[in-house]
Amino acid sequence: MATQELGYRVLARSQVPSSVGVSPARPDARPSGALSRRARLIRATFDQVAPSLWERRRAAAYYYEASYRHFARLVEPGQRVLEIGPAYGDLLAALRPKVGLGVELSAGMASQAGRRHPHLRLAVGDAHRLPIGQPFDYIVWHDLVGHLDDVLGALREARRLAHPHTRLVLTHYNLLWTPLLVLAEWAGAKLPTPEQNWLSMEDLRNLLRLAGFRVLRAGTELLVPRRVPGFSAFANTVLVRFPLFRDLALVAWFEAAPVPAPVAPEVAVTVVIPCRNEAGNLEACVRRTPYMGTSTEVIIVDGSSTDGTWEIARRLEADPPAGLSVRAIPQVPEFDYARHTTAGRDPKLGMLNLGKGDAVRKGFAAATGDVLMILDADMTVSPEDLPKFYEPLRDRRADVVNGVRLVYPIEHQAFKPLNFIGNKIFSLVFSWLLGQPVKDTLCGTKALRRLDYERIAANRIRFGDFDPFGDFDLLFGAADLGLRIVDMPIRYQRRVAGTTKVSVWRHGPLLVAMTLVGLRKLKWPRWRRAVARLIQGSR
Structure with missing residues (x-):
């Protein structure tokens, strides 16, 4: 693995060509050593579990399959797709991009993704300071929001990489599920992660607007995130569309588009x-x-x-x-x-x-x-x-x-x-x-x-x-x-x-x-x- 002391590393197995727009880090880009204590903890956690994460994910296969199908409905195939936090790269591969680039905080996770999907382009970097210069057609955040140090800062960085027709697609978990997710971690049914951010759908709407996006569509998915024969399909396709059940679903999702940056004078x-x-x-x-x-x-x-x-x-x-x-x-x-x-x-x-x-x-x-x-x-x-x-x-x-x-x-x-x-x-x-x-x-x-x-x-x-x-x-x-x-x-x-x-x-x-x-x-x-x-x- 070739290392550049610029706050990111590109995997030698899947070098990113210049056409993708990966460039040396901007002058203000913070080096990897400048990550916050929490970001370093998250990186260390995923580095540690990277070799065994696939086995852990098999237990939640229904959740990931449903998530990938949902993203596939929102992301047109054959486009330039950037995923921040791709983990094993399975979602990015499932979206069938013309050019697919994943930027992952964990070098261990990116290395595993490079082995699983050698046709993808993988880089190690920070969502708040992306070493990328050119825009993408789709920017994907799958369950990333809860791990970010500065959600608004990362959204603004995504806005920097958006052209007028770019779509940002993101998901985040419903806060009502927090007790169940904590219980699942305690029981070993979910990967333990550092404490996540507490963001409601209203919070995310507000931050998207402040970052220069307008919400095109939003909703919730997955009322039952496990396969229950004869029930989960009905709950996740029919019940979840009704008002009360809609508010109880596990996943909140947004599709957003950039708005023109305002031209406003500086003031005192x-x-x-x-x-x-x-x-x-x-x-x-x-x-x-x-x-x-x-x-x-x-x-x-x-x-x-x-x-x-x-x-x-x-x-x-x-x-x-x-x-x-x-x-x-x-x-x-x-x-x-x-x-x-x-x-x-x-x-x-x-x-x-x-x-x-x-x-x-x-x-x-x-x-x-x-x-x-x-x-x-x-x-x-x-x-x-x-x-x-x-x-x-x-x-x-x-x-x-x-x-x-x-x-x-x-x-x-x-x-x-x-x-x-x-x-x-x-x-x-x-x-x-x-x-x-x-x-x-x-x-x-x-x-x-x-x-x-x-x-x-x-x-x-x-x-x-x-x-x-x-x-x-x-x-x-x-x-x-x-x-x-x-x-x-x-x-x-x-x-x-x-x-x-x-x-x-x-x-x-x-x-x-x-x-x-x-x-x-x-x-x-x-x-x-x-x-x-x-x-x-x-x-």
Whole structure:
């Protein structure tokens, strides 16, 4: 096997000709050594099982045969087909492509595929940084979504390889099957894999749109993924078409086509970082903030820190990172830092009584950017993720971009169990209140345009001013104005310094109160109007 230190390797047994468009990695392509810890774990898992995977797959032959038949209905034979994550290459071969290229993360798996299907072209590479230059007619993702580090990034990479008539065909498992799949792994009936991403069909629709695709067709398949004589064929061809059974099927699938890339001008960005006692995080948070748009301004709003955070903020203001402008603003101007600061010591202060929401509003009032962002200083969300929030606003694909921590596997100890459960419950409630899906109401990372924020601020009196977090102030206001809120999955990491400022027992009752406010302000007027129309119509 010939190896090129470019982040990918092409199998000598099935060299890829130049006509396929495989090229040396782009200058920004990360080398294989730059894979995330999770990607390395996935690669090692499949390298280990590659020699014996065929025997394991024989037990699930019915599932794979049904999947291949479904893909064959969507992919026209005799075309240029790219499959990401082809494993043994059986699906790619079954599609009968004119040119078939598979890019596999696992070298062991790609080697096995090369032996089984020597007519196929196989390369080892990362779905997020493909060493390919020319477009394909079909791009196939079979059960790949759950393994990706960055689903949106990989979809954008697929969009790069699409011409106007390309079709992206992908499948993902139904989240309702998670307990059964976990049980199957425990019983040895399914290959154990690292924890997968939690993506609903609505999540995938949203990400496809953000990546520059439109969904042509979508649906579900395989109500019964095992051969049951006299029943499985009936269930998978008839029952699965009915509404209730359709929602219970194992496989969700999409066929999508690229849309023309919008031509949108770059705009100025302001990142507001509210903080209190974050001396161990603040400098890295600011220095890792990327340059975005025509200019990037960082405004640090300090909530009366006593551990030296304010001094770090002032130092960054005087000597900002290259390309950024930095301003430091005290949330309480009259606070005596000289008297209260003990550098290097965190007395574990909670949230200032004024709340984080007040700090955000003061930061936004001082901002000069056209796009306004909130980034918590605790580093649980990587600053490098901020461009994901900027691009949908620039391209007019969203009005408010809301961070979501509940899609990708969460680092150990990043979420306390009670916080996680509470967040899930409130997200369901607030999605209903807002009339659009919002999967994570309390993620601190959000972004919107300045003009829309000014409209929300002008309408703030309608909901009151008691939200200490600032999240519901923005979400309620955006929903009331009919703005489109778009979820953006991000990876949530545990703190490495400092302590959380949110208390379940102190702030939980406030969340209940805000739920009631949303019910009264958003739902009750609609119900009242509906009842009035009903009464009028009966007269």
